[in-house]
Amino acid sequence: MKKTAKFILFIFILLISNAVIVNSASALMPVPTGTQSLSYDPIESPVLSDDPAQAKPVGIGSVASGGNTLSVHIGLNQFSGPVDIYGAFTVSADPVHVNILNPNGTSFTSFTISEIMNALSTGVPPAGANPWRSNVDESINEDLFDMPVSSIPAGSYTVYLLVTPAGSLSSYYLWKTSFAISSSGVTITDGDFRSGSFPYEIFFTIENNIITMLYLGGCSTGVGDFQANIPIVNSAFTYSAGPSFSVSGTFTNNNNASGTYSYNAAGETCPKVNDAWSATRQ
Structure with a gap:
């Protein structure tokens, strides 16, 4: 009886041990075997996941929510095999170059877009482009730098993180996130804004420091559609669609803007002239 009990206990321990090993292996993010590009809204801190589609490996600090500090933090779960990790950024003021993070984690080397695209198509990095971390086989949790x-x-900035099998660019995960900084120091991230209520409603969407759509509900018709690309300069913008509609505004922070608008379309029964508006992030 005692031998039988010991044997059953041994089998039970063996099964539990195997279960733990299986669960441990399944908790690893797989080394990329194809090419996958993933984007996400700016966040303050990384989100860890074993699923590449759920992971958000680069946090940018308070600037993600309109704050005054860019704090770059990289976080990744362990991979199932060794990988190379590249960091990079682009900025709207220099659209033809990609700036690759050097192994010291504080400086960058610039390459042309064509050099980077050629590297991704051939699997061979351009001369002088080195991974930030090479042959990594453990999780990553690092703060790189803080900048006011x-x-x-x-400008509009896009931050990239590329993970490849060690020694090759033939397969990869490529994550990216974007934010914008005005010359006035107000950070404005992508998003939707709304002002007022019917019949006077203003809607607009920001993407890469450009207001890509503006909509106003008319008093008599209930509709009004104004399409435009309106650049945000020094946290402010202006737009005029002839005599019928004009608007100007300024962002006080990442989530709020205010200004004035005029609406005097043909046949409008209740025109507005330099009326105030105030919009908030939705």
Whole structure:
């Protein structure tokens, strides 16, 4: 009886041990075997996941929510095999170059877009492009640097993180996230804004520091559609669609803007002239 009990206990321990090993292996993010590009809204801190589609490996600090500091933090779960990790950014002021993070984690080397695209198609990095981390077989949790927004040139920024099998660019996960900084020091991230209520409603969407759509509900018709690309300059913008509609505004922070507008379309029974509006992020 005692031998039987010991044997059953041994089998039970063996099964539990195997279960733990299986669960441990399944908790690893797989090394990329194809090419996958993933984007997400800016976040303050990384989101860890074993699923590449759920992971958000780069956090940018308070600048993600309109704050005054860019704090770059990289976080990744362990992979199922060794990988190379590249960091990079682009900025709207220099659209033909990609800036690759050097292994020291604080400086960058610039390459042309064509050099980077050729590298991704051939699987061979351009000369001088080195991974930030090479042959990594453990999880990553690193703070790179903190910078006040006031010290960063104005523009729209996109941050990239590329993970490849060690020694090759033939397969990869490529994550990216974007944010914008105005020359006034106000950070404005992508999003939707709304002002007022029917019949006077203003809607607009920001993408890469450009207002890509503006909509106003008319008093008599209930509709009004104004399409435009309106650049945000020094946290402010202006737009005029002839005599029928004009608007100007300024962002006080990442989530709020205000200004004035005029609406005097043909046949409008209740025109507005320089009326105030105030919009908030939705």
